[in-house]
Amino acid sequence: MGDSMLRAAEPTNPLIPPVIEIVLGGAFFLLLVVLIYKFVAPRFEQAFTERTAAIEGGIAQAETKQAEADAKLAELEQRLSEARHEAARIREEAREQGAAIVAEMREQAQTEAARIVDHGKTQIEAERQQAVASLRAEVGALATGLAGRIVGESLEDEARQSRVVERFLADLEAGTPGVN
Numbered sequence: 001m002g003d004s005m006l007r008a009a010e011p012t013n014p015l016i017p018p019v020i021e022i023v024l025g026g027a028f029f030l031l032l033v034v035l036i037y038k039f040v041a042p043r044f045e046q047a048f049t050e051r052t053a054a055i056e057g058g059i060a061q062a063e064t065k066q067a068e069a070d071a072k073l074a075e076l077e078q079r080l081s082e083a084r085h086e087a088a089r090i091r092e093e094a095r096e097q098g099a100a101i102v103a104e105m106r107e108q109a110q111t112e113a114a115r116i117v118d119h120g121k122t123q124i125e126a127e128r129q130q131a132v133a134s135l136r137a138e139v140g141a142l143a144t145g146l147a148g149r150i151v152g153e154s155l156e157d158e159a160r161q162s163r164v165v166e167r168f169l170a171d172l173e174a175g176t177p178g179v180n
Contacts, residue, residue, distance in 0.1 A: 140165035 017025075143165055 136165070136169060139169070143168050 140162070147164060
């Protein structure tokens with residue numbers, strides 16, 4: 001008895017729990033692990049599987065949408081490129097048409113200017129001929145009147161008058177006057 005008394009008199013360590021509590025705690029822990037494994041874990045697995053499937057489906061759907069968007073973007077870029085080429089072609093055609101119009105208008109202006117110059121030359125030549133004829137008549141009348149005064153006889157005869165005028169004008173044109 002002495003031995004058991006000594007043990008009873010020995011103080012117990014507060015850090016070490018009694019054995020019955022360790023056994024009961026272990027049993028409840030194993031029971032809790034079994035319950036979690038049987039009921040909670042499958043629900044977590046099912047939720048995880050559903051979530052994974054939803055995410056993978058969403059990713060696949062997003063990839064499909066992204067591929068469609070990329071295809072549409074490529075199509076739009078191609079259309080834009082074609083539109084730019086078409087616009088450049090139209091600008092070039094307009095530039096060529098403008099150059100052709102300018103060349104045509106320049107040619108028309110040159111033709112019109114040449115026509116006006118020719119008309120002016122013709123008109124000037126006609127007026128010159130008219131002035132020469134008028135001057136011939138006046139010079140002839142003055143020359144016959146002057147010659148009649150110098151010679152002292154009348155040069156009223158038409159034939160004689162025209163011969164004198166023609167000779168006088170021919171001498172003037174030749175640059176050698178008949179009288180000094």
